[in-house]
Amino acid sequence: KIKRIAYYDDRFYDILFASGKSDFFKSVTTVTGTYYKPGLFQWVKDVGGENADRISFEAKRRGSRVHKALQVASIGCPVWLEREDFEIQDPELVAQTRYVRAYCEKNSIPYYVLHDQDEQEIVNKWEQFYMVIREGYKLKQREQVAYSLKYRYACTLDEEAEYQEGVVLPNGRNPIRIPVSGIYIADDKTGGEYREHKLQIAANAEAYEELTGDQVQGVFLRYWDSTIKTGKVPGLKIIYLTRDEWKVELEQFLHLAAMFDYDHRDFQPKIRSFKPMIHVPELYGTPYGRQT
Numbered sequence: 001k002i003k004r005i006a007y008y009d010d011r012f013y014d015i016l017f018a019s020g021k022s023d024f025f026k027s028v029t030t031v032t033g034t035y036y037k038p039g040l041f042q043w044v045k046d047v048g049g050e051n052a053d054r055i056s057f058e059a060k061r062r063g064s065r066v067h068k069a070l071q072v073a074s075i076g077c078p079v080w081l082e083r084e085d086f087e088i089q090d091p092e093l094v095a096q097t098r099y100v101r102a103y104c105e106k107n108s109i110p111y112y113v114l115h116d117q118d119e120q121e122i123v124n125k126w127e128q129f130y131m132v133i134r135e136g137y138k139l140k141q142r143e144q145v146a147y148s149l150k151y152r153y154a155c156t157l158d159e160e161a162e163y164q165e166g167v168v169l170p171n172g173r174n175p176i177r178i179p180v181s182g183i184y185i186a187d188d189k190t191g192g193e194y195r196e197h198k199l200q201i202a203a204n205a206e207a208y209e210e211l212t213g214d215q216v217q218g219v220f221l222r223y224w225d226s227t228i229k230t231g232k233v234p235g236l237k238i239i240y241l242t243r244d245e246w247k248v249e250l251e252q253f254l255h256l257a258a259m260f261d262y263d264h265r266d267f268q269p270k271i272r273s274f275k276p277m278i279h280v281p282e283l284y285g286t287p288y289g290r291q292t
Contacts, residue, residue, distance in 0.1 A: 013154035136167035202249035
């Protein structure tokens with residue numbers, strides 16, 4: 001049994017083993033979050049700390065929504081857009097989405113509703129991507145948690161799938177041909193490109209191999225907000241790493257993880273109390289606040 005825990009910007013995985021023993025593992029993204037980013041520091045300075053926090057928070061929420069939508073879409077279930085002006089859109093579209101929602105709820109079928117057109121556009125790109133590669137592609141799982149007992153870290157894999165040799169992935173003017181059949185790990189990104197992304201997906205692949213015993217032939221970083229305007233899926237950029245290449249990135253991650261462990265010897269989530277209700281009656285001198 002595995003439970004994800006977030007304590008402010010730190011993420012942990014609480015893993016309960018078959019023996020009954022429980023242990024906390026650091027997350028891969030907590031480690032890669034310590035990677036030096038001079039450009040990010042300058043951006044925070046330019047926009048201001050408060051604005052930077054607000055933008056970063058919304059970017060994380062956006063990424064979570066898109067990941068959830070892709071997870072639902074990948075199992076063949078519906079994802080649709082409902083904007084704030086939903087009631088005044090095309091009456092046929094409104095009627096259709098209401099029918100689909102009612103049908104899904106009646107039959108316990110997963111569905112997901114987005115409220116941002118840009119987020120729905122990413123799901124549309126994913127569908128285009130799938131239609132291009134589907135003949136040589138078999139999804140194994142999305143959002144699987146993996147962990148490494150050897151290096152004491154855990155992660156969530158966006159996608160692991162089987163690709164057939166010769167499948168061509170759309171990537172602007174530089175499509176990527178799968179060189180050998182086997183298992184490939186992918187990570188979906190809704191923001192910009194950062195150097196630590198390669199470290200992250202390499203660590204993910206290593207954890208998957210250790211957990212399953214299956215060999216990962218290659219890994220993909222899929223950037224769904226790219227400015228690429230060409231190819232079969234405009235707006236999608238893919239960075240592909242062969243097995244040898246992601247193994248090199250893994251070594252860099254392990255160096256970073258070793259420094260992290262040295263600086264955080266007692267790294268574990270802190271327990272804090274949480275009040276489900278706040279009631280300060282003396283503010284207005286009555287048992288339940290101001291009376292009108």
